[in-house]
Amino acid sequence: MSKLFTPYNLSGLALKNRVVMAPMTRTRTMNDVPDEVVALYYAQRASAGLLITEGMPVSEEGRGYLYTPGIYNDEHVQGWRKVTQAVHAKGGRIFAQLWHVGRMSHVSLQPGHIAPVSAGTVQAVNTTVFALAESGEPGPVVPSQPRALETHEVKRITADFVHSARLAMEAGFDGVEIMAANGFIFDQFLSSELNTRTDEYGGSLENRMRFILNIIKGIKTACGEDFPVIVRLTVDECYEKIGEKGKGYTLDEGVEIARRLEKAGIDAIDVSCAGYDTFNYWLEPVSFEPGWRKYMAKAVKDAVSIPVIAANLIRSPEQAEQQLEDGIQDFVSLGRPHIADPHWTEKAINGKTIRRCICCLNCFESMEANAFV
Numbered sequence: 001m002s003k004l005f006t007p008y009n010l011s012g013l014a015l016k017n018r019v020v021m022a023p024m025t026r027t028r029t030m031n032d033v034p035d036e037v038v039a040l041y042y043a044q045r046a047s048a049g050l051l052i053t054e055g056m057p058v059s060e061e062g063r064g065y066l067y068t069p070g071i072y073n074d075e076h077v078q079g080w081r082k083v084t085q086a087v088h089a090k091g092g093r094i095f096a097q098l099w100h101v102g103r104m105s106h107v108s109l110q111p112g113h114i115a116p117v118s119a120g121t122v123q124a125v126n127t128t129v130f131a132l133a134e135s136g137e138p139g140p141v142v143p144s145q146p147r148a149l150e151t152h153e154v155k156r157i158t159a160d161f162v163h164s165a166r167l168a169m170e171a172g173f174d175g176v177e178i179m180a181a182n183g184f185i186f187d188q189f190l191s192s193e194l195n196t197r198t199d200e201y202g203g204s205l206e207n208r209m210r211f212i213l214n215i216i217k218g219i220k221t222a223c224g225e226d227f228p229v230i231v232r233l234t235v236d237e238c239y240e241k242i243g244e245k246g247k248g249y250t251l252d253e254g255v256e257i258a259r260r261l262e263k264a265g266i267d268a269i270d271v272s273c274a275g276y277d278t279f280n281y282w283l284e285p286v287s288f289e290p291g292w293r294k295y296m297a298k299a300v301k302d303a304v305s306i307p308v309i310a311a312n313l314i315r316s317p318e319q320a321e322q323q324l325e326d327g328i329q330d331f332v333s334l335g336r337p338h339i340a341d342p343h344w345t346e347k348a349i350n351g352k353t354i355r356r357c358i359c360c361l362n363c364f365e366s367m368e369a370n371a372f373v
């Protein structure tokens with residue numbers, strides 16, 4: 001494993017190997033603040049070179065589930081500091097993933113129970129979400145329409161991301177990742193399928209990227225050029241794979257987005273694909289072949305000079321090493337394998353038997369079953 005376990009320098013940050021724990025929504029705390037259990041969860045996996053947290057909402061409205069630890073106040077900073085200290089004590093590095101779910105938000109989480117926000121017009125998107133009954137208790141599932149963000153609200157959310165990045169640095173994180181994949185708020189702006197705006201944030205690719213580019217600039221200004229910023233990007237919405245050719249953007253435009261993000265000064269690109277409309281191409285069931293989407297990572301790597309992180313449905317150290325040797329990517333990102341076996345990296349290093357992820361999706365199903373209780 002000459003490449004997989006070789007130390008790597010990411011924008012001045014020394015990483016002990018090229019294994020990345022991918023961001024996954026897993027933890028729940030009753031007061032939305034990370035505790036010792038959350039710290040233990042991440043510390044168990046700190047043999048990976050880099051850990052990326054689950055999506056951390058940058059505001060109350062940005063949360064997608066109840067009891068999700070955020071990063072937008074001093075109490076959050078204190079809680080997450082326990083996590084970063086636990087990981088650093090194990091010799092690991094950890095980035096905070098900054099998150100706003102946009103139209104995917106839970107109505108009951110919105111101030112005044114306002115419908116979720118979205119990039120496009122009311123007619124452009126449709127979803128079903130939970131609502132509150134008049135008593136204030138959780139009510140039945142009812143149809144609800146997302147609404148388009150006002151221009152001033154986009155600017156306010158921009159400020160929220162910059163503020164959260166500053167708090168993440170204060171909490172001891174080694175960098176941040178902006179979640180711009182899998183159907184959440186930035187994907188909603190980047191997608192021509194969802195973004196039907198007529199202001200400065202809609203229309204051309206330049207306009208659709210304005211939101212995230214302004215945030216990158218703001219974070220670099222607030223936190224310093226040497227504070228690493230990476231972006232997790234859907235490089236193909238995968239509508240063609242479900243027989244809906246012409247919807248959304250494909251790999252060609254995804255690669256162009258990656259090029260422009262590099263020019264904006266990000267330090268690495270975390271390649272993902274698909275979203276809730278094309279869910280099986282984002283979180284694959286057992287029928288998918290390991291490594292099936294590595295061509296997407298390779299297309300991005302051939303187009304940029306910054307490091308490329310990618311998951312690619314990697315299920316063994318041998319597969320991970322081969323994809324590094326083949327120049328597919330610079331880092332191997334493992335999500336569900338780190339749920340199946342939190343000691344994946346150290347077992348791989350020591351040649352021990354790894355408890356394998358088989359893509360049964362019980363991890364996601366169990367999370368969804370308990371997300372709204």
